[in-house]
Amino acid sequence: MGIIGDIKSIGEIVQKADNIELYRKILDLQYEAMNVIEQLNELKEENRILKEKLKTVENLTFKGNMYFKNGVNEPFCSKCWDADSKLVRLHGDGAGWFQCPLCKTIVHNEVQIFL
Ligand SMILES: [Zn+2]
Structure with missing residues (x-):
């Protein structure tokens, strides 16, 4: 009881x-x-x-202004993770540019544009 x-x-x-x-x-x-x-x-x-x-933090690597899950070659938005603890997959254009579908941050390896 x-x-x-x-x-x-x-x-x-x-x-x-x-x-x-x-x-x-x-x-x-x-x-x-x-x-x-x-x-x-x-x-x-x-x-x-x-x-x-x-x-999740233990399995993330920060590289080229993006986060990567260890062992997975998909970039995640650093702004969304750092500010809101949201792991948001970045969308790529195939030419090295990526954009976050949530916060609209644009990333290209060494360049990061916050909107
Ligand atoms: Zn974002």
């Missing part, structure tokens, strides 16, 4: 004892426990996202 279930069980016992003040305290405790559980779940989700981001 979880903490909420335990508190409910205690609340039922206290309710039978007909002690209103104690019963209110148990309800307050149950409410606080639910808030703590909600905060814990939010922190777990935040931790999961941070771990995922760290794993």
Whole structure:
């Protein structure tokens, strides 16, 4: 049984004892426990996202004003990753120029034009 279930069980016992003040305290405790559980779940989700981001960072190489995933020869927008943690694939024109479909930054190896 979880903490909420335990508190409910205690609340039922206290309710039978007909002690209103104690019963209110148990309800307050149950409410606080639910808030703590909600905060814990939010922190777990935040931790999961941070771990995922760290794993992505460890697999990125910065070269020629673009990011590349290790082992993959596809360029990603450095502006979107650095500013918003979004990994956006750059679109190439076949002549060495690339553009980000999201922020419209244009990149050519050593040249980067922010729009
Ligand atoms: Zn971008």
